[in-house]
Amino acid sequence: MHRHTERQQRFEALLQQHRRIVFHVARMYAGQGDERHDLAQEICTQLWRAFAGYDAQRSFSTWMYRIALNVGISHLRRESGRARHVEPLDDALADSVAAAVAEAPDERLRELRALIAQLDPLNRALVMLYLDERPYAEIADILGLSESNVATKINRIKQRLREQMVDAPAPAQERRHGTR
Amino acid sequence: MELDEMKLAWQAMDRRLEQRFALDLAAYRDRRLATARRQLWPLWLGQVLQLVIGIALAWWAGSLWYEHRATLHLWLQGVLLHGYALMFIVLAARELHLIHSVDYAEPVLVIQRRLAQLRAWRIRVAPWFGIAGCVMWVPLLLVGVEAAFGADLVLHAPQVVAFLAANGAACLLGLLAFLRWTRHPRGARLAASLDQHAAGRSLRRAQAELDEILRFEQDGG
Numbered sequence: 001m002h003r004h005t006e007r008q009q010r011f012e013a014l015l016q017q018h019r020r021i022v023f024h025v026a027r028m029y030a031g032q033g034d035e036r037h038d039l040a041q042e043i044c045t046q047l048w049r050a051f052a053g054y055d056a057q058r059s060f061s062t063w064m065y066r067i068a069l070n071v072g073i074s075h076l077r078r079e080s081g082r083a084r085h086v087e088p089l090d091d092a093l094a095d096s097v098a099a100a101v102a103e104a105p106d107e108r109l110r111e112l113r114a115l116i117a118q119l120d121p122l123n124r125a126l127v128m129l130y131l132d133e134r135p136y137a138e139i140a141d142i143l144g145l146s147e148s149n150v151a152t153k154i155n156r157i158k159q160r161l162r163e164q165m166v167d168a169p170a171p172a173q174e175r176r177h178g179t180r
Numbered sequence: 181m182e183l184d185e186m187k188l189a190w191q192a193m194d195r196r197l198e199q200r201f202a203l204d205l206a207a208y209r210d211r212r213l214a215t216a217r218r219q220l221w222p223l224w225l226g227q228v229l230q231l232v233i234g235i236a237l238a239w240w241a242g243s244l245w246y247e248h249r250a251t252l253h254l255w256l257q258g259v260l261l262h263g264y265a266l267m268f269i270v271l272a273a274r275e276l277h278l279i280h281s282v283d284y285a286e287p288v289l290v291i292q293r294r295l296a297q298l299r300a301w302r303i304r305v306a307p308w309f310g311i312a313g314c315v316m317w318v319p320l321l322l323v324g325v326e327a328a329f330g331a332d333l334v335l336h337a338p339q340v341v342a343f344l345a346a347n348g349a350a351c352l353l354g355l356l357a358f359l360r361w362t363r364h365p366r367g368a369r370l371a372a373s374l375d376q377h378a379a380g381r382s383l384r385r386a387q388a389e390l391d392e393i394l395r396f397e398q399d400g401g
Binding site: 023125145 | 185186187188189190191194283284285286287288289290291292295385389392393396397399
């Protein structure tokens with residue numbers, strides 16, 4: 001009983017420390033409101049169930065990312081059968097963040113949302129890990145790829161973005177000020 | 181916008197999220213929630229029920245053919261039912277093994293491939309129950325009548341048995357022909373009109389997931 005309480009406390013401490021992983025995955029693979037909340041809870045539940053098998057010698061964030069992504073991707077595949085459109089960003093939240101941070105205008109968040117919505121579940125995981133600034137070696141470990149494969153895929157996504165930017169219409173601000 | 185620029189937007193959103201959202205740590209402790217939310221729970225429960233039914237049927241059918249081992253047709257009915265029960269048990273056991281081998285702490289590609297394979301396998305196996313069912317209702321009915329009324333239809337009403345067997349054979353042939361036709365190019369329209377059928381759509385989706393995983397793995401590798 002005492003050991004169980006200790007384990008629970010250790011788990012909760014680690015979960016709090018790395019809670020942003022849960023937020024990111026839930027945001028990436030669920031719609032808004034209740035669905036996102038439900039997915040976050042499901043991730044926490046699976047993490048707790050798997051915690052007994054966690055090897056403390058290994059990185060907790062890597063272990064946590066694997067479980068969270070597996071749960072998130074499985075959730076998205078299950079929900080995709082119901083032809084639901086997944087919005088990875090909340091409009092109100094995106095606007096409030098954009099208002100608070102000068103270097104992240106609305107256009108950037110909308111472009112981020114548009115990019116993520118285009119991606120299949122596995123590439124979505126790759127982009128998320130890259131945006132979270134995980135090293136390539138860790139991304140490879142989480143996904144089960146080689147490091148060189150990770151680097152090649154990220155470069156391809158970057159290239160695709162550049163090509164899309166060439167074809168994209170000028171942002172509203174630049175059109176208003178005649179800078180394009 | 182370059183991917184590197186997106187990091188700024190992503191990190192900005194991060195800071196606000198941490199301020200606005202708290203993690204409900206209490207929810208994961210609820211065992212009932214853990215059970216209900218387990219993604220493979222409905223599948224697991226279904227297979228456990230199939231296993232239990234299979235074991236019960238095997239026990240009953242086994243005692244049946246043993247008891248009637250001196251009477252060929254009764255012995256044969258028991259053996260057929262026993263074989264059917266073993267099919268239930270073997271397939272359920274295999275699926276339970278696949279479900280228990282899913283460890284979300286393994287790399288993402290490993291688990292997603294395993295889940296897609298599990299789904300595809302289940303859907304491929306499903307017609308076998310239909311095929312076996314076309315035939316197995318006959319011995320099941322004969323054994324049921326014998327148990328309920330003490331009437332051995334094979335001895336006392338062979339024409340009835342012949343009629344039932346003919347129906348079973350017709351059902352089997354019809355199902356086999358149908359399955360074959362849907363795979364033929366001329367059956368494409370029928371297959372397309374059956375697109376609403378859950379099994380067909382699910383299989384295509386499961387196979388598409390496997391293809392996507394393979395492409396992701398190989399692309400750039």
